[in-house]
Amino acid sequence: MARLVLKFGGTSVADLERIKTVARHVKREVDAGNEVAVVVSAMAGKTNELVGWVRDMPTVAGANAPIYDAREYDAVVASGEQVTSGLLAIALQSMGVDARSWHGWQIPLRTDAAHGAARIEAVDADRLIERISGGQVAVIAGFQGISPDGRIATLGRGGSDTSAVAIAAAIHADRCDIYTDVDGVYTTDPRVASRAQRMEKIAFEEMLEMASLGAKVLQVRSVELAMVHGVRVFVRSSFDDPDAPALQAGSPVGTLICDEDEIMEQQVVTGIAFSRDEAQISLRRVKDRPGVAASVFGPLAQAGINVDMIVQIISADDASTDITFTLPEGDYDKALGILQDPSVGIEYDAVGGSKDVVKVSVIGIGMRSHAGVAADAFRALSEKNINIRAITTSEIKISVLIDAAYTELAVRTLHSLYDLDAAS
Amino acid sequence: MARLVLKFGGTSVADLERIKTVARHVKREVDAGNEVAVVVSAMAGKTNELVGWVRDMPTVAGANAPIYDAREYDAVVASGEQVTSGLLAIALQSMGVDARSWHGWQIPLRTDAAHGAARIEAVDADRLIERISGGQVAVIAGFQGISPDGRIATLGRGGSDTSAVAIAAAIHADRCDIYTDVDGVYTTDPRVASRAQRMEKIAFEEMLEMASLGAKVLQVRSVELAMVHGVRVFVRSSFDDPDAPALQAGSPVGTLICDEDEIMEQQVVTGIAFSRDEAQISLRRVKDRPGVAASVFGPLAQAGINVDMIVQIISADDASTDITFTLPEGDYDKALGILQDPSVGIEYDAVGGSKDVVKVSVIGIGMRSHAGVAADAFRALSEKNINIRAITTSEIKISVLIDAAYTELAVRTLHSLYDLDAAS
Numbered sequence: 001m002a003r004l005v006l007k008f009g010g011t012s013v014a015d016l017e018r019i020k021t022v023a024r025h026v027k028r029e030v031d032a033g034n035e036v037a038v039v040v041s042a043m044a045g046k047t048n049e050l051v052g053w054v055r056d057m058p059t060v061a062g063a064n065a066p067i068y069d070a071r072e073y074d075a076v077v078a079s080g081e082q083v084t085s086g087l088l089a090i091a092l093q094s095m096g097v098d099a100r101s102w103h104g105w106q107i108p109l110r111t112d113a114a115h116g117a118a119r120i121e122a123v124d125a126d127r128l129i130e131r132i133s134g135g136q137v138a139v140i141a142g143f144q145g146i147s148p149d150g151r152i153a154t155l156g157r158g159g160s161d162t163s164a165v166a167i168a169a170a171i172h173a174d175r176c177d178i179y180t181d182v183d184g185v186y187t188t189d190p191r192v193a194s195r196a197q198r199m200e201k202i203a204f205e206e207m208l209e210m211a212s213l214g215a216k217v218l219q220v221r222s223v224e225l226a227m228v229h230g231v232r233v234f235v236r237s238s239f240d241d242p243d244a245p246a247l248q249a250g251s252p253v254g255t256l257i258c259d260e261d262e263i264m265e266q267q268v269v270t271g272i273a274f275s276r277d278e279a280q281i282s283l284r285r286v287k288d289r290p291g292v293a294a295s296v297f298g299p300l301a302q303a304g305i306n307v308d309m310i311v312q313i314i315s316a317d318d319a320s321t322d323i324t325f326t327l328p329e330g331d332y333d334k335a336l337g338i339l340q341d342p343s344v345g346i347e348y349d350a351v352g353g354s355k356d357v358v359k360v361s362v363i364g365i366g367m368r369s370h371a372g373v374a375a376d377a378f379r380a381l382s383e384k385n386i387n388i389r390a391i392t393t394s395e396i397k398i399s400v401l402i403d404a405a406y407t408e409l410a411v412r413t414l415h416s417l418y419d420l421d422a423a424s
Numbered sequence: 425m426a427r428l429v430l431k432f433g434g435t436s437v438a439d440l441e442r443i444k445t446v447a448r449h450v451k452r453e454v455d456a457g458n459e460v461a462v463v464v465s466a467m468a469g470k471t472n473e474l475v476g477w478v479r480d481m482p483t484v485a486g487a488n489a490p491i492y493d494a495r496e497y498d499a500v501v502a503s504g505e506q507v508t509s510g511l512l513a514i515a516l517q518s519m520g521v522d523a524r525s526w527h528g529w530q531i532p533l534r535t536d537a538a539h540g541a542a543r544i545e546a547v548d549a550d551r552l553i554e555r556i557s558g559g560q561v562a563v564i565a566g567f568q569g570i571s572p573d574g575r576i577a578t579l580g581r582g583g584s585d586t587s588a589v590a591i592a593a594a595i596h597a598d599r600c601d602i603y604t605d606v607d608g609v610y611t612t613d614p615r616v617a618s619r620a621q622r623m624e625k626i627a628f629e630e631m632l633e634m635a636s637l638g639a640k641v642l643q644v645r646s647v648e649l650a651m652v653h654g655v656r657v658f659v660r661s662s663f664d665d666p667d668a669p670a671l672q673a674g675s676p677v678g679t680l681i682c683d684e685d686e687i688m689e690q691q692v693v694t695g696i697a698f699s700r701d702e703a704q705i706s707l708r709r710v711k712d713r714p715g716v717a718a719s720v721f722g723p724l725a726q727a728g729i730n731v732d733m734i735v736q737i738i739s740a741d742d743a744s745t746d747i748t749f750t751l752p753e754g755d756y757d758k759a760l761g762i763l764q765d766p767s768v769g770i771e772y773d774a775v776g777g778s779k780d781v782v783k784v785s786v787i788g789i790g791m792r793s794h795a796g797v798a799a800d801a802f803r804a805l806s807e808k809n810i811n812i813r814a815i816t817t818s819e820i821k822i823s824v825l826i827d828a829a830y831t832e833l834a835v836r837t838l839h840s841l842y843d844l845d846a847a848s
Binding site for chain 2 (some may be wrong): 016019020050053056057068069070072073075076079082083085086087088090091092094100101105106150151152328
């Protein structure tokens with residue numbers, strides 16, 4: 001017997017038939033003797049419809065006013081998950097499974113006051129634990145909690161994953177199963193490298209890097225939370241046969257995200273991630289004086305633009321420097337506007353850039369104890385004539401910025417280099 | 425300055441444009457210096473969609489089990505009003521009107537545990553009063569409250585009118601304005617009698633009879649509640665120009681439902697109501713012995729069938745009696761089945777009936793002090809050759825059951841008889 005949290009996203013509960021399929025997944029785990037809490041998203045499309053209604057309301061006039069009251073946005077948008085949780089509870093009851101729905105405020109799952117992107121502060125799980133210990137399935141509306149002033153607060157996009165992990169931590173669950181539209185975490189995107197393999201296990205730190213660097217299986221926030229609280233997360237497919245025998249130790253069909261101690265044979269490199277949502281900006285011959293970096297990056301930071309990789313080349317012959325950096329593609333035009341604004345006062349000869357770049361990353365905890373991993377990568381890319389525009393490294397990852405046209409070639413080359421290819 | 429509750433039903437908030445129009449109605453009242461709470465229904469069609477989803481879930485197997493858990497039904501269905509309240513709050517804020525949404529559990533509006541058709545037990549209005557006294561509009565999700573065990577409970581169909589009146593009583597409102605698709609309460613249905621007139625005022629007792637006897641402007645429950653708590657209810661049209669000057673004393677455009685003391689010149693007859701939702705059943709030559717009425721009506725009551733008018737004719741020559749009674753049309757077949765069931769053991773010669781009947785009622789507090797009102801009605805109907813199948817009277821109403829074909833003729837005849845016709 002185990003205590004489990006099962007999380008189902010919007011496509012898994014897209015219509016009444018799928019909700020009934022979800023109920024069969026849940027029943028299977030209950031029949032296997034497990035204590036179960038379920039976290040559900042809104043039916044696919046519902047959240048977007050509700051958000052659309054809020055956005056179609058007239059905006060508040062006046063400078064510095066928010067477009068709409070985030071507390072009211074939350075009150076409207078959180079209704080989608082509430083509907084799903086009630087419907088799933090009814091579906092479970094109809095199968096003879098004791099179940100009840102829980103809205104965020106009923107648990108209560110307490111958040112801060114940052115409506116629309118609230119952070120979870122505490123989960124008062126006593127009543128939940130009492131009920132699930134008694135054999136009742138808790139069907140929890142994801143993505144929401146209650147703010148300090150008693151209003152409904154939503155956790156922002158991907159919040160249901162975060163809800164699920166937070167609930168799992170609070171009820172001391174043995175595992176948090178995230179049902180999604182893929183059957184696990186892969187060594188890289190199988191659409192780019194056909195020989196990508198599903199991993200049986202991946203360490204929290206590696207998953208965090210994979211998620212941060214472009215893998216879209218899980219939200220970064222939920223992985224962080226799982227790592228901090230040591231919640232074992234199992235990513236599996238909601239398209240699996242719902243009536244197949246419950247998952248037993250030794251027969252996983254998915255990927256377990258866990259502490260590195262739980263992974264017997266740690267590979268040097270675990271996976272290759274890539275992100276197309278990148279842009280590069282280069283400033284030529286910036287006047288080199290103390291504080292030049294601050295003069296460039298200060299105004300960008302004030303505008304809420306996150307700069308990632310930075311390369312600075314000081315020319316030998318005069319007092320100037322070339323600066324190249326990367327940023328999210330969506331911020332490219334805004335950043336150029338700031339840099340070219342005379343009132344900002346950055347002195348340089350020329351500015352240019354490209355949105356046609358991609359960041360490819362090699363990730364693995366094993367790098368900590370292995371020298372030469374980065375050098376191998378640079379050599380392999382060079383042999384394929386792939387030009388590296390920028391590099392960043394950390395203890396467990398190496399990222400390179402390259403022309404987007406070389407994405408597939410670079411990913412496949414690195415995937416083979418580190419022996420990640422499936423046997424053909 | 426007054427303290428007002430404004431209630432808008434589903435057609436008044438059917439889409440985003442109409443919600444913006446509602447916001448203009450609310451702003452007009454705020455600009456006139458009033459303290460305002462608004463009660464809203466779900467957008468037209470939403471409640472039916474949600475109810476349909478619940479009903480499409482598989483039903484619970486086994487005898488005596490409910491079709492679905494009413495607590496989960498409520499958790500799903502109540503979301504419709506929550507969405508409207510958030511959207512209206514945003515629309516108001518965008519016009520510079522301070523506003524916030526309130527769900528039933530946030531007020532809290534406390535109900536009993538009869539989920540799906542809960543009764544309001546108490547409204548803890550302190551926080552509401554504090555906010556609206558401070559100039560903030562309270563936008564309240566109608567139709568819902570919180571049950572003793574902390575679950576969402578809905579009040580059943582028409583519950584938003586009841587919410588509005590209960591809120592008005594709790595915050596000691598000067599008036600509860602019900603915005604609807606008609607501009608008031610008429611002396612009878614204008615589609616049947618073109619010379620029907622809008623009443624400026626009607627007493628609670630009369631309105632209660634009108635609603636109970638077929639007029640569909642307001643739910644019976646909400647009128648009862650208004651009468652008990654002395655809440656003045658003003659029925660007006662949501663299609664009025666929202667930017668017209670706020671209602672002033674002496675310039676009403678609607679119908680005020682109030683205490684009879686507030687009505688200066690009380691007419692003998694106030695209105696003519698009729699209900700087509702009637703059926704008649706007759707039992708011929710029921711064996712006349714003590715308790716015969718109980719033997720007929722006991723089994724019907726046990727089946728939840730409300731019998732209305734009863735006529736019993738004892739024949740002079742033998743020990744039998746003829747019994748005729750009316751009941752809601754929807755219960756007709758069920759009632760016939762019970763009466764014809766041998767195991768129920770009612771002894772009679774023949775049973776028959778008709779769904780093709782209508783109940784026409786004459787209503788007026790003035791009847792209390794006027795003799796002959798009923799006799800006038802019977803004579804007038806007789807002159808038109810309209811056969812009266814059954815009669816019931818109370819202190820302030822006379823109801824007759826007639827063939828449905830004569831509905832319009834009877835209504836118009838009585839409307840003229842009691843001087844209710846508008847000048848032509």
